[in-house]
Amino acid sequence: DAKTTQPNSMESNEEEPVHLPCNHSTISGTDYIHWYRQLPSQGPEYVIHGLTSNVNNRMASLAIAEDRKSSTLILHRATLRDAAVYYCILRGETSGSRLTFGEGTQLTVNP
Amino acid sequence: NAGVTQTPKFQVLKTGQSMTLQCAQDMNHNSMYWYRQDPGMGLRLIYYSASEGTTDKGEVPNGYNVSRLNKREFSLRLESAAPSQTSVYFCASSEVSWPGANVLTFGAGSRLTVL
Numbered sequence: 001d002a003k004t005t006q007p008n009s010m011e012s013n014e015e016e017p018v019h020l021p022c023n024h025s026t027i028s029g030t031d032y033i034h035w036y037r038q039l040p041s042q043g044p045e046y047v048i049h050g051l052t053s054n055v056n057n058r059m060a061s062l063a064i065a066e067d068r069k070s071s072t073l074i075l076h077r078a079t080l081r082d083a084a085v086y087y088c089i090l091r092g093e094t095s096g097s098r099l100t101f102g103e104g105t106q107l108t109v110n111p
Numbered sequence: 112n113a114g115v116t117q118t119p120k121f122q123v124l125k126t127g128q129s130m131t132l133q134c135a136q137d138m139n140h141n142s143m144y145w146y147r148q149d150p151g152m153g154l155r156l157i158y159y160s161a162s163e164g165t166t167d168k169g170e171v172p173n174g175y176n177v178s179r180l181n182k183r184e185f186s187l188r189l190e191s192a193a194p195s196q197t198s199v200y201f202c203a204s205s206e207v208s209w210p211g212a213n214v215l216t217f218g219a220g221s222r223l224t225v226l
Contacts, residue, residue, distance in 0.1 A: 032211035043217030092211030101153035
């Protein structure tokens with residue numbers, strides 16, 4: 001299965017943009033890039049996903065490199081509520097139903 | 112709209128006891144999953160059910176059994192609990208297991224301690 005690499009932790013200040021990177025150099029052509037986040041003591045929640053083009057939704061933006069070997073989750077204005085572990089996951093033909101979560105990036109948001 | 116509901120939220124067992132974790136979803140999703148999360152780690156897939164009537168092993172199936180009771184419900188059973196099964200268990204569902212665009216909706220988790 002294709003794997004992803006994320007920094008263990010990142011820090012941001014409230015109301016500033018946050019760029020969370022993810023490397024996935026062995027991504028296959030049919031793999032979608034998904035992002036989930038897990039707030040303290042809660043189950044993971046879906047954030048955004050994309051295949052080739054950049055994507056925007058009410059929560060975040062996803063910027064995908066042209067070669068698809070990396071992507072960046074962008075939180076436009078971080079709030080204290082955005083403090084969570086963010087997981088970058090590949091979901092597609094290589095993973096099938098086996099959605100595999102790595103250790104993710106712990107985002108700390110400073111007031 | 113409840114989404115994915117797990118019961119119980121907390122459970123303490125003694126080694127060797129058995130128990131069943133219940134999961135129900137009200138989104139008419141076809142696929143359901145059981146994950147476990149150990150402290151400071153990501154989620155690992157235990158079992159999944161791509162559709163009603165089917166179940167398959169994930170990464171860490173040993174010591175567990177599952178039942179897809181109907182389209183709504185997917186239970187996880189520990190026949191003889193061991194301390195290594197102390198973890199937080201998450202149930203999830205998705206509309207279909209493929210294609211890769213489908214997203215998972217997770218429950219709030221069930222915290223299990225085995226003494």
